[in-house]
Amino acid sequence: MNTPSKRTQISITVNGKTYSRDVEARRTLADFLREDLGLTGTHIGCEHGACGACTVTVDGMLARSCLTLASQMDGCEIRTVEGLSGPNGLHPIQAAFKEHHALQCGYCTPGFLVTAAAMLEETQDPTEGQVRDWLSGNICRCTGYQFIVDAVLSAAETMRSETEERDAS
Amino acid sequence: MKPPVFEFAAPDSLEHCLDLLERYGDEAKPIAGGQSLMPLLNLRMAAPAVVIDIARVPDFHALRIEDRTVRVGPMVRQRVMETNTDLRARVPLLAEAVGLIGHVATRSRGTIVGSMCHADPAAELPVCATLLGAEFAVASKGGTRTIDADSFFLDALMTTLEPEEIVTGVHLPTAMPGVGYAFDEVSRRRGDFALVAVAAAVGLSDDGLVTSADIAIGGASGRPERFPLTETALSGRRIEEAPLREIAREVCDRLEPESDLHASADYRRRISEELMTRVLADAASRARKDLTREHAL
Amino acid sequence: MGQFGKRQVRAEDDRLITGRGCYIDDITLPNMAHIVVVRSQAAHARITVDTSDARALDGVIAVFTAEDLPEAARILPDCHPNPALTNPRGPSVLANGLVRYVGEPIAAIVAENRYIAEDAAELVQVDYETEAAVIDLEKALTKQSARVHEDLPSNLAALINIATGNADSAFAKAHCVVKERLEIQRGAGQAMETRGVVAHWNRFEDRMVVWNVSQVPYVHRTAIANALGLPERQVQVQNPDVGGGFGYKGLTYTEDILVPVVARQLDRPVKWIEDRREHLIASYHERTQIHELEMATTEDGTILGIRGRFYHDTGAYTPWGPVVPLLTAVNIPGPYRVPNYAVQCDIVYTNTTPVAPVRGAGRPQACYVTERLLDRVGKELGIDPAALRKRNLITAEEYPYDVGFISRDGTRRTYDSGNVPALLDRALEILDYDNTLADCAKLRTEGRYRGIGIACCVEDTGLGPFEEVGMSIEADGSVTVRMGTPSQGQGQKTSFAQVAADILGVPFDKVKVLTGNTDLVRYSIGTFASRAGVVTGSAVSIAANQLKERACAIGAVLLQTSPEELDLKDGKVVLKADETRSIDLAQIVHTSLGESGNPLPLPDFGPGMSTTASFSPPTNTFATGCHAALVEVDPATCKVEILRYIAVEDFGNLINPLIVDGQVIGGVSLGVGNTFFEKAVYDSEGQILTGTFMDYLVATSMDVPRVEIDHLSTPSPLNPLGMKGAGQGGTIPVPAVISSAVENALEPFGVHLCAVPFSESDLFQNLRNDDSKSTRKSA
Numbered sequence A: 001m002n003t004p005s006k007r008t009q010i011s012i013t014v015n016g017k018t019y020s021r022d023v024e025a026r027r028t029l030a031d032f033l034r035e036d037l038g039l040t041g042t043h044i045g046c047e048h049g050a051c052g053a054c055t056v057t058v059d060g061m062l063a064r065s066c067l068t069l070a071s072q073m074d075g076c077e078i079r080t081v082e083g084l085s086g087p088n089g090l091h092p093i094q095a096a097f098k099e100h101h102a103l104q105c106g107y108c109t110p111g112f113l114v115t116a117a118a119m120l121e122e123t124q125d126p127t128e129g130q131v132r133d134w135l136s137g138n139i140c141r142c143t144g145y146q147f148i149v150d151a152v153l154s155a156a157e158t159m160r161s162e163t164e165e166r167d168a169s
Numbered sequence B: 001m002k003p004p005v006f007e008f009a010a011p012d013s014l015e016h017c018l019d020l021l022e023r024y025g026d027e028a029k030p031i032a033g034g035q036s037l038m039p040l041l042n043l044r045m046a047a048p049a050v051v052i053d054i055a056r057v058p059d060f061h062a063l064r065i066e067d068r069t070v071r072v073g074p075m076v077r078q079r080v081m082e083t084n085t086d087l088r089a090r091v092p093l094l095a096e097a098v099g100l101i102g103h104v105a106t107r108s109r110g111t112i113v114g115s116m117c118h119a120d121p122a123a124e125l126p127v128c129a130t131l132l133g134a135e136f137a138v139a140s141k142g143g144t145r146t147i148d149a150d151s152f153f154l155d156a157l158m159t160t161l162e163p164e165e166i167v168t169g170v171h172l173p174t175a176m177p178g179v180g181y182a183f184d185e186v187s188r189r190r191g192d193f194a195l196v197a198v199a200a201a202v203g204l205s206d207d208g209l210v211t212s213a214d215i216a217i218g219g220a221s222g223r224p225e226r227f228p229l230t231e232t233a234l235s236g237r238r239i240e241e242a243p244l245r246e247i248a249r250e251v252c253d254r255l256e257p258e259s260d261l262h263a264s265a266d267y268r269r270r271i272s273e274e275l276m277t278r279v280l281a282d283a284a285s286r287a288r289k290d291l292t293r294e295h296a297l
Numbered sequence C: 001m002g003q004f005g006k007r008q009v010r011a012e013d014d015r016l017i018t019g020r021g022c023y024i025d026d027i028t029l030p031n032m033a034h035i036v037v038v039r040s041q042a043a044h045a046r047i048t049v050d051t052s053d054a055r056a057l058d059g060v061i062a063v064f065t066a067e068d069l070p071e072a073a074r075i076l077p078d079c080h081p082n083p084a085l086t087n088p089r090g091p092s093v094l095a096n097g098l099v100r101y102v103g104e105p106i107a108a109i110v111a112e113n114r115y116i117a118e119d120a121a122e123l124v125q126v127d128y129e130t131e132a133a134v135i136d137l138e139k140a141l142t143k144q145s146a147r148v149h150e151d152l153p154s155n156l157a158a159l160i161n162i163a164t165g166n167a168d169s170a171f172a173k174a175h176c177v178v179k180e181r182l183e184i185q186r187g188a189g190q191a192m193e194t195r196g197v198v199a200h201w202n203r204f205e206d207r208m209v210v211w212n213v214s215q216v217p218y219v220h221r222t223a224i225a226n227a228l229g230l231p232e233r234q235v236q237v238q239n240p241d242v243g244g245g246f247g248y249k250g251l252t253y254t255e256d257i258l259v260p261v262v263a264r265q266l267d268r269p270v271k272w273i274e275d276r277r278e279h280l281i282a283s284y285h286e287r288t289q290i291h292e293l294e295m296a297t298t299e300d301g302t303i304l305g306i307r308g309r310f311y312h313d314t315g316a317y318t319p320w321g322p323v324v325p326l327l328t329a330v331n332i333p334g335p336y337r338v339p340n341y342a343v344q345c346d347i348v349y350t351n352t353t354p355v356a357p358v359r360g361a362g363r364p365q366a367c368y369v370t371e372r373l374l375d376r377v378g379k380e381l382g383i384d385p386a387a388l389r390k391r392n393l394i395t396a397e398e399y400p401y402d403v404g405f406i407s408r409d410g411t412r413r414t415y416d417s418g419n420v421p422a423l424l425d426r427a428l429e430i431l432d433y434d435n436t437l438a439d440c441a442k443l444r445t446e447g448r449y450r451g452i453g454i455a456c457c458v459e460d461t462g463l464g465p466f467e468e469v470g471m472s473i474e475a476d477g478s479v480t481v482r483m484g485t486p487s488q489g490q491g492q493k494t495s496f497a498q499v500a501a502d503i504l505g506v507p508f509d510k511v512k513v514l515t516g517n518t519d520l521v522r523y524s525i526g527t528f529a530s531r532a533g534v535v536t537g538s539a540v541s542i543a544a545n546q547l548k549e550r551a552c553a554i555g556a557v558l559l560q561t562s563p564e565e566l567d568l569k570d571g572k573v574v575l576k577a578d579e580t581r582s583i584d585l586a587q588i589v590h591t592s593l594g595e596s597g598n599p600l601p602l603p604d605f606g607p608g609m610s611t612t613a614s615f616s617p618p619t620n621t622f623a624t625g626c627h628a629a630l631v632e633v634d635p636a637t638c639k640v641e642i643l644r645y646i647a648v649e650d651f652g653n654l655i656n657p658l659i660v661d662g663q664v665i666g667g668v669s670l671g672v673g674n675t676f677f678e679k680a681v682y683d684s685e686g687q688i689l690t691g692t693f694m695d696y697l698v699a700t701s702m703d704v705p706r707v708e709i710d711h712l713s714t715p716s717p718l719n720p721l722g723m724k725g726a727g728q729g730g731t732i733p734v735p736a737v738i739s740s741a742v743e744n745a746l747e748p749f750g751v752h753l754c755a756v757p758f759s760e761s762d763l764f765q766n767l768r769n770d771d772s773k774s775t776r777k778s779a
Ligand code: FES
Pocket: A043, A044, A045, A046, A047, A048, A049, A050, A051, A052, A053, A054, A055, A064, A065, A066, A067
C-alpha cells in the first residue's frame, strides 16, 4: 500500500476465521467488527479510547478497537469476546463473571472480559492491586468494580488449579 | 464520532514512507500505534488528507540495546518497556514511568516514539526523554539529522520536526553506574495525563556525595523543562543533608504552570516541589544501592 | 424452594458474557438509514440554518429542521407535569429559531451510514446571533440578569416551600446555630451505553415499531403516538438490552420522537446512536445546587430546626418538572428528628443542559447538607459525630414516623418502618469505631492523617401509582411473567423469577420473565426511583398467588379434595398430607384448557392458567442506610485514599441479596465519582468544557474502594413482600461520608469542606485558605 487510497483491501483473522474485505480507509476496527462482520459483542462506549468497552486483542496484545483503523489490521489476528469461549464451554473468566455477579447491564462486560483474559494469560497469580491496575482502563458504571475484581481473582485460581491438574496428569 | 474522510497508505519501506511525506507534507499524518492520533480523528479535531501507517516499514520495529545507548524504532510499543527485562534494566527511568502511561491496552498499541512525537506536555515519556537527553534520529527525502530532546520539544503538541520528516528512532542513553533515576507524578486517576510529572537523575561518588543531579518536569509548562542541579547546594553533600526542599522550591517558583479543569496553577507548582523533593531522594537512594551492588561485585 | 432471599446468579448473564447481548446499536434492519443530530454550539442565540450543502452530499437522504416536522412533533411533551412548577418550559424537538444551551438539537441528517451523516453534519451552516448567556446560578436571579426565556419575567421556574413546626421560634431559643453555604456541582449519569433509537414502520401490522433505551417505554408510546397522530395501539416500543439507565434515560428526548417521525416520513428503517460526546453534552445532567442553610440545636446537640434557602439549576428547560429539588427539600430532615423546618427552594433557569434525575436524584444533596451541618454542630459543641447522630436519629419505636409535611407524591410524608440507630451501631461495630479513632489519633502523632466519616440517609422508594404484570403457566408447566418495567441491568428477570418460583413451587429456571415490549402488558409507569422491585415485584407476587389459587382449585377437583389441603411444590400440585398424591402443573394447564371442540371440563375456572395483576402502593416506602468511611489524606499532595468503606442498609426484605449488593456497590462508585471527579463544567459563555471522558472523569477500579456491606431489615408494611427499593441508597450518602472523613483527617489543618466534587487541587487550595467560612453563633 504505497499509494494512498480512500479504500483498502484487508484480510483479517477474527477468532480464528479469516475475512477478506474492501473497507473505507477511515473505518475503525470497532465498526468493522460490529457492522461488517456482525460481531456485536465488541461494544462502543466512547470512541476516544477512554472507556475500554471496545477492547479486543490484536496479535495477542490488548487494543482499543475504536482507536484502531481496520486498514491497519491487514494480516492481523484479532480476538473478541465472541472468541473467548471454546469448544469446552465458557472461559473461566466468563464463568467467574456470572458466578460473582460481575456484570449488571453488561455493556462494559466484553471489554472487561477480554482485558482480564489477556491479563490471566500473562499473570497467573495476580494480587488484587494488579487486577485493579489492569482493569483501570475499563469503565463500568454499574458494578463499582468489586465483583469484577473478585471474579478475576477467582478465575485466576480456577485456571491455576486447572493448570496444576493438567501438569499432574 | 467517526473519522473524517482520508486516504490511507501503508508504505513498506523507509524510502516509500519518505516519498509520501515529501509529497503530502503537512497534509499527511503518520500513524504508529494511533493512541494519540485516533482520538483526534474520531473527534474530528484532526483532518489529514493522508494517513500514513508506518507499521509496515520493517526497520521501524527494531529495538537495539547497545552498551551506552538503547535505540528504539518508531514502532516499538510502550508495553515492551514493561515486559523486556533487559531493556528495563538499561533504562530504569522509562521502566518506572511506563506503568503510569494510560492503561495496558493503550500501552500495547501506543509506541514510545509516538508518544514523544505527540509532545503532550504532561505525558510521561517526553519528560524522560528530556531528562536523559535523548536524541531523535530524523529522516526526510533531504537526508538525516539528529535532534536532541531539548530542541525537539517546542511547545504543547509541537516539536521541531518538519512535516516531511519522520523520526526513525530515539536514542536513549543507558543508565550510568553510580547514577540513580526516579520518576513520580500526580494525576487525577491512574492512567490519566499527569498534573505534574517529575523525573530525576542523581549521581553519587563512591563515598555517597552528590556529584550530579538533574530534574525534568512535565505538566508545568508547554514542554518538559530540564533543570540541571549539579551547580546547586546539592553537590558534594549527602542527599539527606542537602536542602532538597529549598532547592525544589527555588526551581518550582520559576515554573509558570497553567490552571485547567483538573488542577490550579498553584497546585501544580507546589506539587512539583513536593514531587521533586521525593524523586531526588529516591534517585539518590537508588544510586547508593547501585554503588553498593557494584562494590559487592 | 426458598428462592426469595437467595443469592441466585442471574438468568440474564449467559448471553451477556458471551457477546450475544442485543443492545440498541446491535439492531440492524434492511435498508436502514442513519441519523446524526446537529447540535447548537452556542449557549443562547438566534439561529438561521442552511442545510443545502449537507443535502447535496453524496449519501445523504434527507435533512430535517424544525419546519420539516409535523406540527404535533415539534414540541417535546411534558412527561412529568407537576403543579409545583409554576413556570414550566419544555424544549422543542428541533430548535426553532432560538437555542438555549450548547448541545440543543437543531437539525437531523439522514444518511446511508453514520460516517456520511457526520460528514454532512459538518456542512450544515448555522448562523448564531448570540444573546447573553445565563450561566451562573446565583447571578441568574439578579435583576440585571439576561433571561433564558424571554416570555418569563425572570429566570425563576418555581419556588418551593416545605415547612413544619415553627423554625424561626426554634432558632430564637437555640443554644447553637450553625450556618453553611454548601454547593453541589453538576454531574451526569453517563451510562456506558449512550442513548439510541431505532424505528421502522411495520407494514404487516400497520404500525410504528420503535426500539429505544428508555426507562419509561409506555411514556414514549404515548408521546410517539401523539406526535404521529396515531392511536397508541399503532405504536410499539421495545427495549433491547440496555447499558445502564440511572434516571436520566427516564424521559422523552428529541430523538425519541424525531427518529420515529423520520422513519414514518421516509418510510425507511432509521437508526440514531448518540456518541459519547453528545451524551456528555446533551443527555440531561443533575445535581447543581447551592444551599444556604442553618441548623439550630440545644446544648446537647438535639436538633431544634433547619431553615434556609437553596437554589437549584434546572438548565434551560424543565423536562422532569421540579422533582429533583423537591426531593432535596423533602429529604433534608433525613432519618433525624427535625421538629421545625422551613426551607425554600428557587428553581432557576440557566443556559445549560436541562436537568433530569440521576441516581440519587436530589437526595445526595439533601444528605450532604444535613450531614455537613451536623458535623459543624459536633465541632461547635465538642460532641462525637456518632453520638450526635444517634441523639437525633428517629428511634425504631417512633416508626411509622410523620415527618410533618407533604411529600413529593402529594401524601403526608410518613416513614413506614426503620431502625436507623441499629444501622449506625452496626456500621460502628464493623468499623471498630473506638479502636479506629484511637488508631487515627496515634497515627496523627506520626504525621499520618486519617479520618472517619459517618452519614445516615433515607430514600423514598417504590413509588406509585402502579405496575401491571401478566403471568401464565405454559403447557409444559413452566411459567412466563410479562411486565412493563424495563431493565437497564438491574436483573429483574432474575429477581422476579425468584418471587414467582417460590409462590408457584417451580424451579427458578422454569420461570421466564419478559419485559421491554409495550405489547406485553397494557399499562406501565417505568423503571426509576427504585420502584420496579417494590411495585412490579409486588404485582408478580399477587399474580403468582392468583395462579396458585387457581391451580389448587383445579387440583382439588382432580384430586377430589379441597384447595386448602393442597400446595404447589416441584412443579406439581401436591396434597400436603401425602405428597405422593400430586398432579403436574402441565396437567393442570391441560385440564384448564380442555379439548378442542369440547366444552371446558371445568368452566368455573375459565380457560387456561393465565392472569394479570397490578399493584398500587398506598404511598412510598422508605429505605434507610448508614455509611461510614475511613480515609487517609497525604497533606502534601492532597491525595485521598479510602481505606475502608462500610454500607449498612435497610431495604426491607431482599429478593436477591447478591443483586442488591451489586446495586449498593455500584451506587457507591457513582458517589465516589460525585465526591472527587464528576463535574460538568461550563465557561462563562456557556461552552461546556467536559465533552470527553478525558475531561469528565468517572471513578475507575483504582478509585472505588471495596465496600463492606451489611443489611438489617425492617420489612415495609406497605407491600405484600415487605420490600423497599435499593437502587439509589448506595449513592446518596457517599459525598457526605467522604467529605466528613477527609475533613476529620485534616482537622489539624482546619480544613473546611463545603463543596463537592473536590479534586486534590481543590483540597490543596482549601488547605491553604484554612480560614473557616462558617459563621457560628454560640450562646
Ligand atoms: S469505545 Fe473504545 S475505549 Fe471507549
